[in-house]
Amino acid sequence: MRVVIAEDLFLLRDGLTHLLREHGFDIVAAVEDGPALLHALRTEAPDVAVVDIRLPPSFTDDGLRAALAARQERPGLPILLLSQYVEPLYARELLADEAGAIGYLLKDRVSDAGRFVEAVRQVASGGTVLDPHVVSRLLVRSTARGTVDALTDRERDVLGLMAEGRSNSAISQRLYISESAVTKHTASIFAKLDLPVSNDDNRRVLAVLAYLNR
Amino acid sequence: MTDGTGGGPGIRRLPSRLAAPAEGLSLVGTAIVGWVAVLAVAGAAILIPVGAGVPWFPAAATWLRSLANRSRARADLWFAAAAPNGVAAPEQAAPEQAAPEQAVLGELRQLPPWVARRDGFVGRLLLCRTILTDPAFRAEVLWATIDPLSGAVLAIVPFGLILYGVFGALAQPFLWATIHAFADGNYYAFIHVDSWTNAILAIPLGLAFLALGVWSGPWWLRCHARLTRRLLGAGRAQLARERVELTRRVEQLDGIRTEVTDASAAELRRIERDLHDGAQARLVAMGMSLDAAERQLERDPDSARALLLQARQASSAALADLRDLVRGIHPPVLADRGLPDAVRALALDMVPDVTVDAAIPARLSPPTEAAAYFAVNEVLTNAAKHSGAKRIDVDLRYDAGRLRIEVTDDGSGGADPARGSGLRGIIRRLAAFDGTLALDSPPGGPTTVRMEIPCALSSPKTSSS
Numbered sequence: 001m002r003v004v005i006a007e008d009l010f011l012l013r014d015g016l017t018h019l020l021r022e023h024g025f026d027i028v029a030a031v032e033d034g035p036a037l038l039h040a041l042r043t044e045a046p047d048v049a050v051v052d053i054r055l056p057p058s059f060t061d062d063g064l065r066a067a068l069a070a071r072q073e074r075p076g077l078p079i080l081l082l083s084q085y086v087e088p089l090y091a092r093e094l095l096a097d098e099a100g101a102i103g104y105l106l107k108d109r110v111s112d113a114g115r116f117v118e119a120v121r122q123v124a125s126g127g128t129v130l131d132p133h134v135v136s137r138l139l140v141r142s143t144a145r146g147t148v149d150a151l152t153d154r155e156r157d158v159l160g161l162m163a164e165g166r167s168n169s170a171i172s173q174r175l176y177i178s179e180s181a182v183t184k185h186t187a188s189i190f191a192k193l194d195l196p197v198s199n200d201d202n203r204r205v206l207a208v209l210a211y212l213n214r
Numbered sequence: 215m216t217d218g219t220g221g222g223p224g225i226r227r228l229p230s231r232l233a234a235p236a237e238g239l240s241l242v243g244t245a246i247v248g249w250v251a252v253l254a255v256a257g258a259a260i261l262i263p264v265g266a267g268v269p270w271f272p273a274a275a276t277w278l279r280s281l282a283n284r285s286r287a288r289a290d291l292w293f294a295a296a297a298p299n300g301v302a303a304p305e306q307a308a309p310e311q312a313a314p315e316q317a318v319l320g321e322l323r324q325l326p327p328w329v330a331r332r333d334g335f336v337g338r339l340l341l342c343r344t345i346l347t348d349p350a351f352r353a354e355v356l357w358a359t360i361d362p363l364s365g366a367v368l369a370i371v372p373f374g375l376i377l378y379g380v381f382g383a384l385a386q387p388f389l390w391a392t393i394h395a396f397a398d399g400n401y402y403a404f405i406h407v408d409s410w411t412n413a414i415l416a417i418p419l420g421l422a423f424l425a426l427g428v429w430s431g432p433w434w435l436r437c438h439a440r441l442t443r444r445l446l447g448a449g450r451a452q453l454a455r456e457r458v459e460l461t462r463r464v465e466q467l468d469g470i471r472t473e474v475t476d477a478s479a480a481e482l483r484r485i486e487r488d489l490h491d492g493a494q495a496r497l498v499a500m501g502m503s504l505d506a507a508e509r510q511l512e513r514d515p516d517s518a519r520a521l522l523l524q525a526r527q528a529s530s531a532a533l534a535d536l537r538d539l540v541r542g543i544h545p546p547v548l549a550d551r552g553l554p555d556a557v558r559a560l561a562l563d564m565v566p567d568v569t570v571d572a573a574i575p576a577r578l579s580p581p582t583e584a585a586a587y588f589a590v591n592e593v594l595t596n597a598a599k600h601s602g603a604k605r606i607d608v609d610l611r612y613d614a615g616r617l618r619i620e621v622t623d624d625g626s627g628g629a630d631p632a633r634g635s636g637l638r639g640i641i642r643r644l645a646a647f648d649g650t651l652a653l654d655s656p657p658g659g660p661t662t663v664r665m666e667i668p669c670a671l672s673s674p675k676t677s678s679s
Contacts, residue, residue: 060550089559
């Protein structure tokens, strides 16, 4: 799988390169600023890009803007964004095109290599991965607003994991329950929140996030 | 006060009695030149509407001002001559009247010429407006108009007395017969000079006039100086007001400086404490866990694995601490995107529905941005927490050099800045930027908070590395 990496700190760029190589990825470009990233995304046509949001030259959200620009040219170009902080505002912008194949994670998550590599694969295959930190902020707000009052505690856990982009089997492993139990919970959640039912994982994530963003 | 008097340490030349008549004569000349200047100003002003006066008017006005400034300086000189330490002037008998006035008013201010802020015709037109609306300019026009009628009459008296004295003492004895023959009658003051006896009598009277002219010269010029001061000192009241305003401003800025330095010192202490108790402590714990894991690696791999997990959790927690700290110092969205998006990001964490309407054409300066952000944050938090609002509207607008922020909520109202420390804190912090906060919160709502910060726009992109 062909990967472009954009990260301005050498230590992290090198670490990411090694980590992904170890897991069988082919690193076609490892760049350190916004313009170089945009160029690599256009010329290399990677299967997935792992991008730090804050990049030179302006050291603001150059990575995010380069990613959004590349995805306008090539809708659905898989990009996993990493950042020292996560903002629901940025998550909203990334999800706005509803094309999927997007990830938004705290940089800390790299320290859990297994989970991180899984996220890269998930984004490459068109899925949506959202950091638990963003999801928990969305859930805290939705709970305070009373929009998820109808759900049981267990259903709220499942809702959160769905919002992070996890599949039913991943949710069942995480919560130590059977997959059929997860299916039952998701059906109940969708009925209670009056969401359109879909078998497509990505549609499901978007529906849940749209609900939480309300 | 001594530097305002003729007896001051060598700053000014002492006006002597003998200089007074000559000075008076030259003041008459000045008055005539001033009249020419005022005619030039009036002529140019009349031509402004047709455009021809636009280049000439500022030049004429500037000329008039330079004349006025010269007269101000001369008026100071003769005014000072009457003060207790000046040369003995006729009015020295009543110096207590002059001295306090001078102590309060000091010297007349030399006014600077007007400067065009822009080039070209428009710049000159604006300059004309500036001049026409300048109260000091109007005072100068008035002064130059009436000076030949009033001031010049006063100034000419010493010279006139001396001339008349010379005429009586030196000319009458030789000319009385001729004058008597041609004129209807020859009077020198009250003496009817129609005989040698009377002509001889006119000599001491002429000498008396001459002496009076010399002796009273400074007094007349002082009268002239008083008149000039009255006419050209129109800006004095304004100067006094400005001084009071400046004093008030210095006091205010002094207070703000104390508050700002205190606040930033407290902020640095808080950051130091947060780092010490948070990230630093967690990194120490992480090092200890890693060290223990290394020692247990051979003997007890399971417990080593548990310790490594602990170390990883400590690293996550340290990162989370640092994130919170950074957010409190300077929120990343604010650095990345500026105020409107940073407020939108805030809105996404608020329980009530928050709409954000923004019209800010470019980035604000980073300190203003941060102050505005934290102020909005505080107001939103207050509204969400205390008013039970369901909906909050935020309006961000930049116009006429001011950032205007309006936050309206549909909550219960009745907010009182005297009671909540939050609003008082915002007012204090905004004061450092000359910003203001107005609260309108009738019982039952709605509550509107209006904040204004005068500021300049900065470039659209700012580096925040």
